Amino acid sequence: MKTDIDIQNHDHFSFDLWLTLIKSHPEFKAKRVELFSSFFDVKKPIEEVAKTVKYYDDLCNNINEVIGGNVDTFEIYLLILGSLNVDLKQLNKEILNEFYQKSEDLFLEYKPVVIFENLHQFFDEIKNQGKSINILSNTGFIKGKTMRKFLMNENLDQYIDFHIYSDEINCSKPNPMIFQEVKNLVKNKDLELEKILHVGDNPIADYKGAKDFGFSAHLLKHKI
Numbered sequence: 001m002k003t004d005i006d007i008q009n010h011d012h013f014s015f016d017l018w019l020t021l022i023k024s025h026p027e028f029k030a031k032r033v034e035l036f037s038s039f040f041d042v043k044k045p046i047e048e049v050a051k052t053v054k055y056y057d058d059l060c061n062n063i064n065e066v067i068g069g070n071v072d073t074f075e076i077y078l079l080i081l082g083s084l085n086v087d088l089k090q091l092n093k094e095i096l097n098e099f100y101q102k103s104e105d106l107f108l109e110y111k112p113v114v115i116f117e118n119l120h121q122f123f124d125e126i127k128n129q130g131k132s133i134n135i136l137s138n139t140g141f142i143k144g145k146t147m148r149k150f151l152m153n154e155n156l157d158q159y160i161d162f163h164i165y166s167d168e169i170n171c172s173k174p175n176p177m178i179f180q181e182v183k184n185l186v187k188n189k190d191l192e193l194e195k196i197l198h199v200g201d202n203p204i205a206d207y208k209g210a211k212d213f214g215f216s217a218h219l220l221k222h223k224i
Contacts, residue, residue, distance in 0.1 A: 005199060005218050012186050013126055014210070016173075016200030017137040017147060020220050021116045028110040029053075032103055032141075039099050042084050049084060056080045061140055065205050068175030070166040073100065073143055104146045111150060115222055123159035132161045136182060136198065138205060139167045161187070173202070174209025182215075 015021055033050045042049055056079045060071040074096045082088055126133055137147065144165025151157045162185045166172040169181060186196065193214035200206025201220050210217035
């Protein structure tokens with residue numbers, strides 16, 4: 001699958017994360033729903049909690065793509081909890097932070113699976129040619145700071161020149177501003193736009209977004 005990514009004709013490589021390089025651990029989402037339910041003392045059946053979590057996860061992801069902004073992780077929590085009839089007035093930012101910390105621990109325990117074949121080897125190949133790499137990811141439940149920890153634990157961080165996460169700049173793909181941020185951070189300021197290749201699995205956020213901005217783009221189709 002990686003062999004059709006053209007290393008020769010590009011000097012900088014931007015990679016999406018979810019369903020491009022990694023996917024969720026098969027048990028993680030169910031464990032997170034259990035944690036969510038017990039931590040916030042949700043009085044609904046676990047199946048309903050799971051359904052509500054998925055609904056708002058997908059909805060907020062779609063909102064981010066359509067508007068190009070970023071729905072905050074805590075806003076997603078509150079939308080889910082409100083829909084499950086939990087009294088939001090009993091909550092505050094400290095409680096939400098505490099839950100996030102627990103969900104981060106869970107995420108790093110049930111860590112994502114790397115789906116991109118021989119990823120270290122492929123990144124090595126790019127870096128050995130004197131070329132650079134960034135991560136460009138829309139975030140939802142999992143913030144950029146947590147993804148950095150995961151990538152460090154996987155020894156992938158060593159290859160990455162810079163990271164851009166939507167929660168950190170309040171801007172999501174396919175918004176041209178997020179691709180502008182890539183351009184701003186690439187070391188070679190004179191690099192032509194088409195020499196930057198963005199690789200991702202989403203036809204709109206990754207492929208069309210990058211192409212519309214002027215980058216080269218590669219749409220990845222994994223057999224997951």
